[in-house]
Structure formats: structure tokens, C-alpha cells
Amino acid sequence: MFLHDVAELVGGQLDHATPETVVTGVNTLEQAREDQASFLANLRYKTKFEASHAGVVFLAGEIFPEAVRPIIRVADPYLAFALLQRHFNPDQRSDGLRHVSAVIDATARLAGNVDIGPLAIIGGNVHIGPGSRIGAGCIVEDGASIGESCIMHSRAVLGASCELGNNVILQSGAVIGSDGFGYAWTGHEHLKIPQTGRVLLEDGVEIGANTCIDRGAIGDTVIGRGVKLDNLIHIGHNVKIGAYSIMAGQVGISGSTVVGRGCQFGGQVGTAGHLRIGDGCKIAGQSGVIGDLEAGGTYAGMPAVPHRLWLKVSAIMLRLPEWWKRFGNRAGKRES
């Protein structure tokens, strides 16, 4: 791709660069060759930038004005890198190939160009929209529906009656629509309550490997538009996750909790059930959320509290031993 086309793709300005220079891919600053583009998003990597052999580097705004190497100046170097990487690695198109070993129910309705991989199973009355690709060993249970241009990676499971919108991606081993964890104690055993709801994944959702999303007890579990969930996440029954929220690996959201739009959860966060977490909350990794959280806040710890408070508490906790040594004893003396 010519540099001037790259600049146009990413909405950037060439600087010290020959527009006809060809770029064939992207790479990290350390690994990039002269025919590759790279990016610098964090000034502490300045040394890597200077040492890099990249043919062109995306930089933010006006930093390093003195640089005499090819640069494309953009508002967001990381985004520019992403746009170029997507250009060089476009999604495969579906070809309408159905592997002979796939088991496809006669009542399933598949758009013409849907790909079905080897040993995939498509159940009764399943709908699959144009451009979608169902990978090897996937299971789409009865009554489920899949929108356009979705991708199910090897061995993902879409449970009965559950729905994927358009452009949804399920990574390998994801389970959509397992039974919610619902029991009533009879006095001598846990009686299983049928889970009659579904799971709905809106457009643009991506679900990580081996992540599990339970169907609702009554009514549905809903994952909003553009949400991204990493691997090994647990979503309980009747949870609602607002659009564009993003959660790192091994998060657990207990049943009936409602998460707002645009939230960011670090890895291994856990939340109790029946909570309301407001829009735009940021929750640090390993936090334990046991009460409602106001919109726009940043939280950490167990129990989860405003991040600033947690930083102070943590700092003081680490000083307690020295302080206890000096002062803890005096408390004893003063009593006498």
C-alpha cells in the first residue's frame, strides 16, 4: 500500500515521508522492517522509536517535531495501527461451503453463502444470515438464530432459542445459553428451577474462549451492542450488559445484575447479583463489587470502593507493620 493511501486510510498527515513508498504490513517498533509501519503511543518507548527500522511510524500530533524519519501524524496512533492492520488482514469472506460431515437439520434455514465447517451441528429451525461462518465442531441448537457476518470459532455452542445479532464473534469453546444457576431449597435438597429464558447477543458483540453466558430464568440475558468479553468469563442468568462495555478475562457477573454502557472491567472482577452498575464505570482487576456503583466512577478492591480511596487504604496497609512496631505497643502502655 502506498504511503499516501495509508495516510488517507487513517486520516493522518505525512511528515518526512515519500508518498509513493510502499508499506506491506504492520509490526512492533522492534520487529518492523523497512516495508512495514509501526506506531508509538507511549512516550516511554522513545528509545525503541529511535532504534526502529520501520518504514513509517504513526505518531500522535506534534510530538518529536525534530524527527527526520518518515512519520504519519494522527490523533490516535494505536487506532491508526489498528486500521492499517485490518486493511492488511481483512476478514475471510464466507463462500457458502458446507462440509459434507456437518449435520444440518432439514428445517434449518441458512443463507446461500453461509459456511458450515466439518462436524458442525445445526439444529431444527435454526436461521443463519448471509456471510456467517460456523466453524468446525460448532453446535447451534434448536431454534437458535444467527444474524449476518457472524463467526463461530471451533467448538463454540449456541444454545436452544438463543440469538446472535449481526457481526457477532464467538471464540472457541464459548457456551451461550447454559442453564442459569437457579434452585429452591426444599428443606432437604436444592430443587432445580427450569431456566426458560434465552440469551441475546446484540450486533458487534465478541465473546472470548470458554466464556459461559447463562440463559435467563424467566426472560433473557442480554449482552448489548458492541460489548467485548474476554476468555473464561461467567455471566449469570438475566444479567444485562450495556452497549460497548468491555471486560477482561475471568470476570464473573452474578445473576440479575445490570451493567451500564461503556463500562471497563479488569480481569478477575467479581460482582454480586441484583446490582446496578452505572454507565462508564471502570473497575480495577480482582475487585469485588457487592453494592450498586454510581455511573462514571473508578473503583477498586474488595469490597469495591472509589479507586482513590483504595489507593490510600492500600498504601497505609503496607505501612501498618512499621507503624504497629513503633506505636502498637504504646497503646498497651497507655491503658495502664
Next chain:
Amino acid sequence: MFLHDVAELVGGQLDHATPETVVTGVNTLEQAREDQASFLANLRYKTKFEASHAGVVFLAGEIFPEAVRPIIRVADPYLAFALLQRHFNPDQRSDGLRHVSAVIDATARLAGNVDIGPLAIIGGNVHIGPGSRIGAGCIVEDGASIGESCIMHSRAVLGASCELGNNVILQSGAVIGSDGFGYAWTGHEHLKIPQTGRVLLEDGVEIGANTCIDRGAIGDTVIGRGVKLDNLIHIGHNVKIGAYSIMAGQVGISGSTVVGRGCQFGGQVGTAGHLRIGDGCKIAGQSGVIGDLEAGGTYAGMPAVPHRLWLKVSAIMLRLPEWWKRFGNRAGKRES
């Protein structure tokens, strides 16, 4: 179902209700239509109760004696709701259907009415009892046995020689009988120790999606009668879990730990190995159990301590910054 039959099913008393009224299902208070039943278990939802269109509501005992809407008075409204929901959503019966694509070893012995789903794999010398349903893509390895009326959901795995009792449910992706994590350090590498035990799941056990239960190193890993394990749980080799214990998502129990009967573990709890956790222990979410726990206690935190103590400690920790500001400096002055 007529209301008088509902009352009989749940062992309740009609109040302000016409016995011949028909109920067709259950729903939440907010969603229920006039032909549906609902329940109120928590008085803080009184407003929802008053606004509900439900044809009848299960209430506990004598609360709201002034109510003039149809009510069925029961000891436990949530249990009554569960019983009615089960009535309207009975388990599917198995029909003895074996999908042509299933791979069933000639030495496997299956009761006549066992269902085997598409692309399921039944290994050598496997026994499966009457009424059991093996879902799409499930794998039952050599020598495993399954009791009566069990359900394996899509893609569950029952490992070699492992055993399910009666009425056991495995959700999608569950793995029963992976190798325990056993190695001996030789001085330069971790030498794998063959894991020769099995996993035994007693009657009425339910295992969540993508949950993993390791086979014993020598001797078995045993999950007791009526235990319910949620999704993404890790059970190490030679663990014993007592009857009717229940654990929420992403719990991890290290090898050889013995958990008593009737315990309740919140989500993301972790326990060390070789511990004894007494009967009836309740452990708050995210706790870290690193020593034996006495029966009947309620525990929280890391390290896990009696819940009351943890509440006090947590409350004080959050006040440390204000206190440190006022007092932390004085400690310095007094020294001089």
C-alpha cells in the same frame, strides 16, 4: 392449571382467589399477565407487588393481610414458584433416539430409551441407564458409566472410568475426569505422575458449563449427592464435596480438600489443598480459605476469617486514611 390445583401442588392456602381461575405459567411480578402466577419473597419489592398484573401471587404466611388481590399463602413463596415452574416445564422424556451420526462403540450397553445426540461419542464398555439423554457432541470415554435420567448437554465430556449416579446433569462443555495436577520435581523438571483415580458424581449432582473436575491421583474425586456446581469451577484431584453443598461460579478447590455437607460457597472463592471444611459452612464470594474451617461458620476475606470479623476489619480499613491523617503524624511526634 386451576388455582385450587396450584394451591394443592404447593401446599398453600387460597386467599381472595377463585379456585377455578386458570393459570398458564409463571412470571416475574413486573412481567406477569393475568393468566400467570408470580411470587414475592422480599418485602422491599412491595411496590412491584402492588403494581403487578399477575393473576395470583405466592406470599409468605400472613404478610399484607389487607391485600384484596388473589393470593396463595405458603411457607416459602420462592419454592412455590419453583414447584409451579417445574410443573409447567417438565423435563423432556428420552425417546430412545440415537442419531445416525453418533459414534457408539459396539461394547457399550445402553438402556432402551436412552437418547444419543448427533456426533456424540460413546466409548467401549460404557453403561448408560434408562431415561438418560446424551446431547450433541458429547464424549463418554471408555469404561464410564451413567445412571438413570441423566442429562449431558452439548459437548460435555465424561472421562474414562468416571461415574455419574442418577439424575445427574452436566452443562455444556463440562469436563469430568481431566488429569489431576500431579508432578514431582526431579531437580530439573516437573515429572508427571499418572492420575489413576476416577471421578464419581452421586445422585442429583449438577455441574455447570465449562466446569472441570479432576480425577484422583490414587483413589477418587467424589461429588456428593445433590451438590450443585455453577460454571467455570475448578475441582482438584481427590477433593470430596459433601452432599447438598452448593457453589457459585468460578470457585476453585485445590486437591485433597474435603468440603462438608450443606456448604454454600460464593463466586470466585478459592481454597488451598488438604483442608477440611466443616458441614454447613458459608463462605462469601472471593474469599481465600487457607486453613481448616469449623462446621457451621460464616467466613469471608483472604485469609478467610469469621464473617463478623471481616466486616469489622473492612470497615476500619476504609477509615484508615482519615484516621492516618489525623493521627499517623502524631505517632511520629511522640517518638521525639
Next chain:
Amino acid sequence: MFLHDVAELVGGQLDHATPETVVTGVNTLEQAREDQASFLANLRYKTKFEASHAGVVFLAGEIFPEAVRPIIRVADPYLAFALLQRHFNPDQRSDGLRHVSAVIDATARLAGNVDIGPLAIIGGNVHIGPGSRIGAGCIVEDGASIGESCIMHSRAVLGASCELGNNVILQSGAVIGSDGFGYAWTGHEHLKIPQTGRVLLEDGVEIGANTCIDRGAIGDTVIGRGVKLDNLIHIGHNVKIGAYSIMAGQVGISGSTVVGRGCQFGGQVGTAGHLRIGDGCKIAGQSGVIGDLEAGGTYAGMPAVPHRLWLKVSAIMLRLPEWWKRFGNRAGKRES
């Protein structure tokens, strides 16, 4: 096996033992019969040792010199037990059996004695080396390669272009090569960044059930020689784990973090991304690592700090309520 051969296998000395005694297996001290060997590694089990019916017991060095039962004295009883258990339970040999139901691409190149289980899927241009066994329902995607004497248990997934060295074991449900969690925020959505790297597992690696290892964004995620990962672990894109490190269940390592050689991570540990964890670090269960860690240290807590400090902090924290009661109020009085 004759005792004198056992002693030779484990490099030990017979004591009070008849060299021609036959041993048929190993067992725990409590369960062992007279034709079985056992071991004592921890002196607090002395009572079990004395009560045991084991035909011979591995003991360390010179402990219990007065014992008059058959003993084999070794440097490391647990290792001796492991060696003997491996002798009695050798790995199955592969036989070159390909199940008729397996789907094997015509371009795949498999060594002659490779086993392929029922309904396994072998993709285009896959290489599999001699002695390897691919279990039921496994999926080996296009371009992946597998070395010698590897084992993929039921339903494991090896993603496109990913590589296993020799003697690698994947437990059931493991996913190698899911997309890394890479997105760029455009201002209104998370834009997916193609993950173009691979996963490389070096010789002797073992991956637990349902564990997920993401492929690199650019460049590879590498798991070093002899590393052992337990179940339900999450490894983010571009992580490097040094040789012989070992991690218990449900650990989570965020992207681009580099873990040194010979580290030991307890269960449910979480680390942030882009960190460097030095060789030989030991990290207690449930710790949260949010900064680089120096080699050779032992760490605990969230945030993870030197273990000794964490022990002191934890001990003081549990005394805060009593101390606050006595002293917290005085702070108030002194102010006045």
C-alpha cells in the same frame, strides 16, 4: 516388580526388606496392601506410617532408624513414588489407528503411528509427529503442527498455525490459539484488531482442562519448555512463560507479560499486562500482581508484595477491631 529392582529404579537403599518381595503397585499409606509400595514425605503423618499395611515404604534419608518394617531409603520419597507409579502406569503407545469417523484433510501429513480418535478434525497442511495421539473430538486447525509423542485429550483445540513441540499434553477442552483481546477505541466502538500471531508450546508443556492461550497480536505467545498449567487458566496474547514454571488453577496472565523460568503461581493469581516477573518467583494463591517482580522473591496479596510483609499486614489487619476499640476513640479525645 521385585524390591531390588524398585530400589534400583528409584536410586534407593533397601532396609529391613527382602529383595525378592514383589510389589504390584503404589498406594496411599492408609490404603496400601502388602503388595503395594507407599511413601512418607511429611513427618506429621507418622501415625499413618506406623499403621500402614504397605509392603514397602519410601522414606527420606535416615528418619525412623528404629523402624523394623520394609523400607527403601531415598533422597526424595515423593519422587520415588512418582517414578514407581510411572513404571506401573506407562503411557499408552500410539498404534497408528485412525478412526473412520475422523475428518482428516488430504494435505495433512501424519507420521505412520499417529492415533486419530473418533470425530477428530485435522486441518489443511497440519503436521503431526510420530507417537502422537489425537483424542476424540479434537480439532487441529489449518497449518498447525504437533511434534512427537504429544497427547490431545478429548475436545482440545489447537488453533490455526499454532505449534506444539514434543511430549506436549493438552487436557480436555483446552483452547490454544484463540484471538487475543485486542481492540482500538474509535470514539464510539471497540474496533477489533486482527490477531496475526501464533501460540508456541515448547517440549514437555502440559495444559489443563478448559485452559485458554491466546495467539499473539503480532508475534507469538510462547509457553516455555516443561511448563505445567492447570485448569481454567487464561493466558493473554504475547505472554511469554519461562521454562519449568508451574501454575495452579484459574490463574490469569494479561497480555504481553513475561514470566521468568521456574516460577510457581498459586491458584487464582492474576497479573496485569506488560509486566516482567523474574525467574524463580513464588506467588501465593489469589495474589494480584500489578508491577514487575524481582527474581527469586516470594509474594502475596493484592497488590502483591513480599510474602513476609503480607503476613505481617494480614496479622495486624485482623487485630484492628480490638485495637480500634481500645484506641480509636482516644484519637478523638486527644484532638480536643
